[in-house]
Amino acid sequence: MRNLKMTIEYDGTRYKGWQKQKDDILTVQDKIETVLSKMTGEDVQVVGCGRTDSGVHAENYIANFHTESALTVDAMLDYLYEYLPEDIVVKTMKDTGERFHARYNVKSKTYVYTINNNKFRSVFNKKYVYHTNDKLNLDDMKEASKVLVGTHDFQSFTSLKPNTKPTVRTINYINITENQGIIEIHVNGNGFLLNMVRIITGTLLDVGRGKVKITEVETILAEKKKREAGPMAQAKGLCLKDVQY
Amino acid sequence: MRNLKMTIEYDGTRYKGWQKQKDDILTVQDKIETVLSKMTGEDVQVVGCGRTDSGVHAENYIANFHTESALTVDAMLDYLYEYLPEDIVVKTMKDTGERFHARYNVKSKTYVYTINNNKFRSVFNKKYVYHTNDKLNLDDMKEASKVLVGTHDFQSFTSLKPNTKPTVRTINYINITENQGIIEIHVNGNGFLLNMVRIITGTLLDVGRGKVKITEVETILAEKKKREAGPMAQAKGLCLKDVQY
Incomplete structure (x- = not known):
C-alpha cells in the first residue's frame, strides 16, 4: 500500500472549507477524493492537515492518501491537474513512509491574514484581501499580539461551544508587517480552533482601531469565554501558508 | 480652469485597452470620462499617458483632465470610487500646473510582464500571470535582452504597419528576475509602440526556450520588419507599473 503526500493550493472562495460534509456541500476534500477515486478505481480517503473555514484559501495545504495504484507520481499530478477545477491545484x-499522517504529525501551521489598509480597495487580489480604510495603530496591534503568543486556553478566541473539546493551544509567533498599506498578520501555532485566526485578527483589528485596549485583550484571554459580539475577520483575507512536520 | 492629475489602477481583462474607441466598445478611458462628466456636468476629456493594449492591466496609469468644478479632490475621489466599476480605481x-499633459510630458514608462514558470498554473492571480512550464534558460533571456537596450528602430517589435509613424525608441533597461518560479520582465523605456512589450517578451520567451538564438535577436532588430509569425506574449501577463515625468 502506497502512502502519498500532497501539497495543495486552493482558492477557497466558493468552497465550504476543506472538510467533506454532506453530499451536496462543496468542499475541497470532496473534490480531490472524487478525482483520486476515479483515477485509481478505489474509494480513496484523503487525510488533510486540518479543517479550513468556508472561504479560506491555502497556498500549501498538506494531505495524504493511501492507494494500491501503480501510477507514477507525475501521471497522478497530471491527472489531477486535468480533472480538478481551476481553483484547486x-x-x-x-x-x-506508511506512518505519515497529515493531521496527527503536524508540528505547527502558519496562517497569513492580509489587509489592504489603503484608502481604496485594489482592483487586484480582491478575493484574497480584506480592505479597511480605518486608521490602524500598528504598534498597538503588535503589542496586543504579544499577549496571545505562548500556551493559553483560547476558548475566548474560537466559535467552538465551551467544553466541546480541549482549547489549549500554543502560538509560537505572530508577526505583523506592513508594506505600502498592505498589512500581513502571520500566525504560527501548534494547532488552531474553529475560527481562531479570524477572531484573533478581528480582535487585533479592533485594537488597531482603538476600540479595544491592549489590557482588554489580556482580560478577554483570561475570561475563557467568547465575547458576545466577538469580532471575526472576513474569511477571504485568510490563507493557510505552510504546515510544518 | 483646474488641471487634475490622477493615478489609476485597472484590471484590463474585460477592456479593449485604455483608449476610447467607438461608442459600443468598452475602454477604460470611456468609463472614467463618463463618470467625470456626470460628476462635473461638463463634457470631460481625459488625457492618458498612452494607450494600453486590450487586456493589459495598469497599477499606476497617469492621466489628467481639465474642469471648472469646485469639488475637493477627496470628494471627486469618493465619487469615482462609488461610480466606477470594481475593476477601475x-x-x-x-x-x-495648467501645462501638465499626461502624454506629452512622459519621460519614461515601466511595464512588467509576469510569467509563472512552475509546472502547474497557480489558483491565484490567474488573470495577471502567463503560465508556461516550458523549460526557460533565464541567462540566455537576460543576454538577449541586452541586445534591445538602447536607442533602436523597433519596427521589428511592433504590430504597426511599416512607415505609419516613427519607430525609433529608447529602452533604458530590461531587468529579468525570478523568485520561486515566478519570472518578471521589467522593461523601462521612453515610449512603446503598439504591442511592443508583448513582442519583446514573446521573443525573449522564444530565446529562453532555445527556439531563437541571441544572435538572431540582433538580426531581427536590424531587419526592421515584423517577422511573419512574430511571437506576441499574451496580454494578461502585462501591467503598466509606473510612469516617470
Whole structure:
C-alpha cells in the first residue's frame, strides 16, 4: 500500500472549507477524493492537515492518501491537474513512509491574514484581501499580539461551544508587517480552533482601531469565554501558508 | 480652469485597452470620462499617458483632465470610487500646473510582464500571470535582452504597419528576475509602440526556450520588419507599473 503526500493550493472562495460534509456541500476534500477515486478505481480517503473555514484559501495545504495504484507520481499530478477545477491545484506529490499522517504529525501551521489598509480597495487580489480604510495603530496591534503568543486556553478566541473539546493551544509567533498599506498578520501555532485566526485578527483589528485596549485583550484571554459580539475577520483575507512536520 | 492629475489602477481583462474607441466598445478611458462628466456636468476629456493594449492591466496609469468644478479632490475621489466599476480605481488625484499633459510630458514608462514558470498554473492571480512550464534558460533571456537596450528602430517589435509613424525608441533597461518560479520582465523605456512589450517578451520567451538564438535577436532588430509569425506574449501577463515625468 502506497502512502502519498500532497501539497495543495486552493482558492477557497466558493468552497465550504476543506472538510467533506454532506453530499451536496462543496468542499475541497470532496473534490480531490472524487478525482483520486476515479483515477485509481478505489474509494480513496484523503487525510488533510486540518479543517479550513468556508472561504479560506491555502497556498500549501498538506494531505495524504493511501492507494494500491501503480501510477507514477507525475501521471497522478497530471491527472489531477486535468480533472480538478481551476481553483484547486495539487502542486507536489511524493511517496512517503506508511506512518505519515497529515493531521496527527503536524508540528505547527502558519496562517497569513492580509489587509489592504489603503484608502481604496485594489482592483487586484480582491478575493484574497480584506480592505479597511480605518486608521490602524500598528504598534498597538503588535503589542496586543504579544499577549496571545505562548500556551493559553483560547476558548475566548474560537466559535467552538465551551467544553466541546480541549482549547489549549500554543502560538509560537505572530508577526505583523506592513508594506505600502498592505498589512500581513502571520500566525504560527501548534494547532488552531474553529475560527481562531479570524477572531484573533478581528480582535487585533479592533485594537488597531482603538476600540479595544491592549489590557482588554489580556482580560478577554483570561475570561475563557467568547465575547458576545466577538469580532471575526472576513474569511477571504485568510490563507493557510505552510504546515510544518 | 483646474488641471487634475490622477493615478489609476485597472484590471484590463474585460477592456479593449485604455483608449476610447467607438461608442459600443468598452475602454477604460470611456468609463472614467463618463463618470467625470456626470460628476462635473461638463463634457470631460481625459488625457492618458498612452494607450494600453486590450487586456493589459495598469497599477499606476497617469492621466489628467481639465474642469471648472469646485469639488475637493477627496470628494471627486469618493465619487469615482462609488461610480466606477470594481475593476477601475482612481487611487490619487491632485491639482497640478495648467501645462501638465499626461502624454506629452512622459519621460519614461515601466511595464512588467509576469510569467509563472512552475509546472502547474497557480489558483491565484490567474488573470495577471502567463503560465508556461516550458523549460526557460533565464541567462540566455537576460543576454538577449541586452541586445534591445538602447536607442533602436523597433519596427521589428511592433504590430504597426511599416512607415505609419516613427519607430525609433529608447529602452533604458530590461531587468529579468525570478523568485520561486515566478519570472518578471521589467522593461523601462521612453515610449512603446503598439504591442511592443508583448513582442519583446514573446521573443525573449522564444530565446529562453532555445527556439531563437541571441544572435538572431540582433538580426531581427536590424531587419526592421515584423517577422511573419512574430511571437506576441499574451496580454494578461502585462501591467503598466509606473510612469516617470
